[in-house]
Amino acid sequence: MGIEADVAHAGAAAAAPKKAWDTRVMFRELMMHDVELREYVLNHVFGEELFKLAPQYGMTVRQERDLTMARWARMRELKVYDNVLAVGVDDPSGRRAAVQKYDCLSECVGLLDHSLEIKTGVHYGLFGSTIARLGSKHQRELYLPKVQTCEMLGCFALTELGHGSNARGIETTATYAPETDSIVLHTPTETAQKYWIGGAAEDACWTTAMAQLYVNGECHGVHAFIVRLRNDTDKQLCPGVWIEDCGHKCGLNGVDNGRIWFDNVHIPRSQMLSGVASIDDSGKYQSAIKNPDQRFAVQLGALSGGRISIAVNSTRNAALALTTAIRYAHSRRAFGPDGAAEVALMHYRSHQQRLLPYLARTYAMSFAVNELKRMWWDNCQLLGTPVSKDVHFVSSLFKALMTWNMRDSMQECRESCGGQGYASINRIGPVKNDRDVMMTFEGDNSVLLQRAGKMVMDDYARTVKSRKRSGCFKWLSEEFDTKVNSPARRTGSEDLSQDEQDLERLLETALHRRLYALLESLAQEVPKLQRELAGDAFEVANMISSDASELGYAFAELLIWQWFRRDVARISNAYPDMARVLQMLSSLYALDTVDRSPSFLRLSCISQAEASVVRHAKRRRCAELAPHSMDLVNSFGIPDHLLGPIAGDWELQNRRSKL
Amino acid sequence: MGIEADVAHAGAAAAAPKKAWDTRVMFRELMMHDVELREYVLNHVFGEELFKLAPQYGMTVRQERDLTMARWARMRELKVYDNVLAVGVDDPSGRRAAVQKYDCLSECVGLLDHSLEIKTGVHYGLFGSTIARLGSKHQRELYLPKVQTCEMLGCFALTELGHGSNARGIETTATYAPETDSIVLHTPTETAQKYWIGGAAEDACWTTAMAQLYVNGECHGVHAFIVRLRNDTDKQLCPGVWIEDCGHKCGLNGVDNGRIWFDNVHIPRSQMLSGVASIDDSGKYQSAIKNPDQRFAVQLGALSGGRISIAVNSTRNAALALTTAIRYAHSRRAFGPDGAAEVALMHYRSHQQRLLPYLARTYAMSFAVNELKRMWWDNCQLLGTPVSKDVHFVSSLFKALMTWNMRDSMQECRESCGGQGYASINRIGPVKNDRDVMMTFEGDNSVLLQRAGKMVMDDYARTVKSRKRSGCFKWLSEEFDTKVNSPARRTGSEDLSQDEQDLERLLETALHRRLYALLESLAQEVPKLQRELAGDAFEVANMISSDASELGYAFAELLIWQWFRRDVARISNAYPDMARVLQMLSSLYALDTVDRSPSFLRLSCISQAEASVVRHAKRRRCAELAPHSMDLVNSFGIPDHLLGPIAGDWELQNRRSKL
Numbered sequence A, B: 001m002g003i004e005a006d007v008a009h010a011g012a013a014a015a016a017p018k019k020a021w022d023t024r025v026m027f028r029e030l031m032m033h034d035v036e037l038r039e040y041v042l043n044h045v046f047g048e049e050l051f052k053l054a055p056q057y058g059m060t061v062r063q064e065r066d067l068t069m070a071r072w073a074r075m076r077e078l079k080v081y082d083n084v085l086a087v088g089v090d091d092p093s094g095r096r097a098a099v100q101k102y103d104c105l106s107e108c109v110g111l112l113d114h115s116l117e118i119k120t121g122v123h124y125g126l127f128g129s130t131i132a133r134l135g136s137k138h139q140r141e142l143y144l145p146k147v148q149t150c151e152m153l154g155c156f157a158l159t160e161l162g163h164g165s166n167a168r169g170i171e172t173t174a175t176y177a178p179e180t181d182s183i184v185l186h187t188p189t190e191t192a193q194k195y196w197i198g199g200a201a202e203d204a205c206w207t208t209a210m211a212q213l214y215v216n217g218e219c220h221g222v223h224a225f226i227v228r229l230r231n232d233t234d235k236q237l238c239p240g241v242w243i244e245d246c247g248h249k250c251g252l253n254g255v256d257n258g259r260i261w262f263d264n265v266h267i268p269r270s271q272m273l274s275g276v277a278s279i280d281d282s283g284k285y286q287s288a289i290k291n292p293d294q295r296f297a298v299q300l301g302a303l304s305g306g307r308i309s310i311a312v313n314s315t316r317n318a319a320l321a322l323t324t325a326i327r328y329a330h331s332r333r334a335f336g337p338d339g340a341a342e343v344a345l346m347h348y349r350s351h352q353q354r355l356l357p358y359l360a361r362t363y364a365m366s367f368a369v370n371e372l373k374r375m376w377w378d379n380c381q382l383l384g385t386p387v388s389k390d391v392h393f394v395s396s397l398f399k400a401l402m403t404w405n406m407r408d409s410m411q412e413c414r415e416s417c418g419g420q421g422y423a424s425i426n427r428i429g430p431v432k433n434d435r436d437v438m439m440t441f442e443g444d445n446s447v448l449l450q451r452a453g454k455m456v457m458d459d460y461a462r463t464v465k466s467r468k469r470s471g472c473f474k475w476l477s478e479e480f481d482t483k484v485n486s487p488a489r490r491t492g493s494e495d496l497s498q499d500e501q502d503l504e505r506l507l508e509t510a511l512h513r514r515l516y517a518l519l520e521s522l523a524q525e526v527p528k529l530q531r532e533l534a535g536d537a538f539e540v541a542n543m544i545s546s547d548a549s550e551l552g553y554a555f556a557e558l559l560i561w562q563w564f565r566r567d568v569a570r571i572s573n574a575y576p577d578m579a580r581v582l583q584m585l586s587s588l589y590a591l592d593t594v595d596r597s598p599s600f601l602r603l604s605c606i607s608q609a610e611a612s613v614v615r616h617a618k619r620r621r622c623a624e625l626a627p628h629s630m631d632l633v634n635s636f637g638i639p640d641h642l643l644g645p646i647a648g649d650w651e652l653q654n655r656r657s658k659l
């Protein structure tokens, strides 16, 4: 019994003939850029023996690290990484192409091996970017070619034992010594030891160390310094540098994270990255950016690129797990009607409802993140421009939501494959473990979300005050926006649940209402708290922190939906059949969003009757999408050799004759 | 600034002086039995070099397996495992003591090493129990002493490549051959290969193989057979037995899971476990249990013990992660008011709200599971009694809810420790990975939950019909029970949110209402579906499967609360101060339950106003519990040497001088 038959048997409205659309077209839309390079790397490069997955499970840390380095070396040998740093490229479009290429490679590598993604990401994306963003023209010209060729192998040292999220509180000092015209890097306390520095334990010979700059006794805040850690020849540590391995991790063991102590390490003044701030020849601190908050933000600009690639790779890896679990659900049979053959797992309503909402979310996110990438490239093509507020805001939100979506999708996929989901060879569990850290690094999700929520509040206050959509509100629909401050939208009186055709409208209303209801409740709460807490801003922020997170979440869920729908609309002319199935996914995304959070009902954004409508519609949509789900996962374009046996003919591959 | 000061600063009602109660008394209440044995094993045995945790990270599969076996051997050498199988014990209380002892050891070992827990669990708990439950008196006397001493090292072979959850569909055959008075075990197809059999790949020399019994051409369903797999001396496979390693897993690599093929393996008729069914001397099949469904249920009885120990160990390991994360939250500082010292993470409302609801859930579950254990021991003390329906029902529910609670608690703890949560040495991540399989084995959670939900429906139908509380409804409060079929409880008219003192009442009402609302909606839905689907029972079950799961979940959440509260009431005379803090946890458990699920609002079990009351009360309760949280985790009694550095003085342990 095929899956269509199955679903029809279940009374589902299993319409649409299979393959009314082309999975390759969908792949191109999902990937957006560098499709040929992608296919070359995924199929050709990763087809080589060195990139084979199967032998990799159960490796020692030594083997994992060596393999990661060997793979990277081989890719460089194949010139795959050439020109990812736009060294010497003067035109914006050339620079844009370099960033795109790098992003494409990070995504390819990200499907194969998280360690390789991070190892290369630390070098090009953090070490290289920091120099590109914060270095002077001279420094860029001096260092970047060597970073590009890996002649200078680098890492990025910000976090310390005592300070991670609160990066501004780091304790490492960089003191200008006029006598020698040098800068002295020092670890003044135990909590100031650099911690978790990827690449530092073994391979990196250089680092961009972040430290508090002291000039003439005055502290100017966090700045970046190029520091040599090791000799290139024998990898001996430089005098005054002490490094220790961070030890075994729950995954990502191909990356050699290290702890670094600096014992009064002198570097020439010229090794302070001086594009944004510098010490002049007379020994005075100079910076065009006078505001210390802004200066600090600029110093951490390299992290934005990291956040974006984490967001993208989260959607790709959710897609990886979903491909496996959904393919397996079509071929694995369990139970059935009395006396009849067993049915495929995908036949089960509960199984559809476990997996397909995540498929919808992952599709929505895959499209939405493309918009973020475009914003990012626009930003990157202009050299010397700091990361825009928009990029910072959206990348913070997307990093948090997309890594959590990956986490939850992978876990559901793991469990929905039963025992097979726990076998390393099937690549759900180990990838999940390797990627668990994505919630934490380049900005802890919870911290990012709270901050983004506060930005939404600020932009809302500005919007209300100026009666003009400000900041992030510019992305929201005009129609709802004009309702700002109009109480009508919260009465729940317009009951949209009567006519099924109005479902989209109901969802649109619900998602906007939630956002504005949260905003208004915060707008009431904050002044009250300010009074109660006598204006203690820190405590006010603390008291509303969960609400701020919820607000950030609500904003992001809406934004992802908007951007997904915009893309679907764009596509619908050229590919109407494809757009139809995307439209179903878009609807399921919103239905799932409304169904799973109690806030819609609590805040009167929907009525109870509407909640039931939503729940039923969600289940129906799952049943309708079930027959399309194979094509939808195949459109992610993940080659078979990156998938475990259960994504294919697992019975064949488990034969005794195969041993 | 200490945590009390912190919390007071946040305006919390941080009352209760610290340590108004004794953490050791709490420990005894939580553990319920064999406290001295526990302390001996945890502190003394696990204090030995062989049980040290630190060197274990990053081991190869070979090392992990050898370590597991070495630890088990050492524990046997210390006679720790003596008399866990009640061999030759005739009195019920002696048998009860043996089961209790075994449970205690499983819990101790479960805190140290999941592989050791499973390796011993497979041998004593599955192989041994199957013989004890299904063997004749003679077989018990013959085999169990050898199982007790490990002279017969065994495993339990039920699952096949093609059939896991649907165990009744296994294909391995056991055909009676009258010519030789033997039984022939055979793997007729590729999907019939035994899969995932713990212990089979290397160590076990025996197995209880489950297979379809054919006598005289007739199939009598699944039965258990004692089959030798290997020689004791050289571990060579027996003729006709073929075994292959299942390969690397996402965790639990100290267990050697294997795949087994039987190629017409003859065993004497006497090796069919014949306490429940047998082949008599004339070659005829005999069984006292005529109903094949019942017979099948009895054959799988050994799995109940496994489910219970999984439930218990899930609460213990959630406690392990919470101990680490909460201790760290009291010592880790990040951010703070402008210019002032940084504050401890536990000061942050959002951090409290991330961790403390899980602490409350884990406490509630730790107490509730004790009631299940008591039911189980009552059941075990009578030899030859099949597992009661009550034990089967509650253990299914608790296994599912408690493993999911562990999963979610551990994940939240992992993330709430930031980067440190990802370091293996801190024991959150690796334990999480090792235990991820608990959602799957001994009954997949989703399948268990659906089935338990259907049992609730049946018991409800009986209750309504007989107007007498039947089945699982006997555990629910009389007061609400009498409301069966009374519509009043669903109007939401009695608004309990006005008076804060009535919170408990509100919660009690809400949890009951949800249960009955789900039951009634199913009672209406099912006949409708039966008509629409022309009585297709399989499809009706499929259509309501998610609702059945939700029902099972709702029932279990209520039951856990009831049993927790009953224990708190019991304790309150002797330890009023301790009971007070438990009462706060009980309240938080219920508040969190109501707050996080949209079903309460959707099903009109609470009003919107009440939902806000609940949310605020939940946050307040978290703030109140924050100052108690250290003592509460310390009461779990997990010795320091089983915790990672961040649970202690992590600054000290990270000093450079410590290298």
Ligand SMILES: Cc1cc2nc3c(=O)[nH]c(=O)nc-3n(C[C@H](O)[C@H](O)[C@H](O)COP(=O)(O)OP(=O)(O)OC[C@H]3O[C@@H](n4cnc5c(N)ncnc54)[C@H](O)[C@@H]3O)c2cc1C
Residues within 6 Å of the ligand: A122, A155, A156, A157, A158, A159, A162, A163, A164, A165, A166, A195, A196, A197, A198, A199, A249, A252, A257, A437, A440, A441, A442, A443, A444, A445, A446, A447, B332, B334, B335, B345, B348, B350, B351, B415, B416, B417, B418, B419, B420, B422
């Ligand atoms: C594998 C790995 C690789 C890494 N690679 C690098 C690298 O190459 N270079 C580098 O510089 N760093 C690196 N890091 C460090 C990483 O960026 C930090 O771990 C991260 O920034 C979080 O900091 P933390 O670990 O100190 O957590 P903390 O800041 O201590 O946060 C712990 C928890 O407290 C919560 N919290 C913190 N502040 C607040 C608040 N104000 N309100 C509410 N909750 C709060 C957070 O949500 C989090 O859950 C790496 C980390 C890991 C694990």
Ligand SMILES: Cc1cc2nc3c(=O)[nH]c(=O)nc-3n(C[C@H](O)[C@H](O)[C@H](O)COP(=O)(O)OP(=O)(O)OC[C@H]3O[C@@H](n4cnc5c(N)ncnc54)[C@H](O)[C@@H]3O)c2cc1C
Residues within 6 Å of the ligand: A332, A334, A335, A345, A348, A350, A351, A415, A416, A417, A418, A419, A420, A422, B122, B155, B156, B157, B158, B159, B162, B163, B164, B165, B166, B195, B196, B197, B198, B199, B249, B252, B257, B437, B440, B441, B442, B443, B444, B445, B446, B447
């Ligand atoms: C590490 C490990 C150790 C093990 N040790 C042993 C052992 O020692 N001995 C032994 O006999 N077995 C063992 N097992 C096997 C284990 O018991 C099975 O994996 C488990 O019973 C689930 O079966 P499955 O893997 O075939 O999953 P499946 O039954 O294929 O289930 C896959 C998914 O489908 C869903 N599903 C199944 N049926 C339905 C339905 N009717 N409706 C809706 N959804 C459904 C499930 O929820 C699950 O998510 C072990 C497994 C592992 C991973």
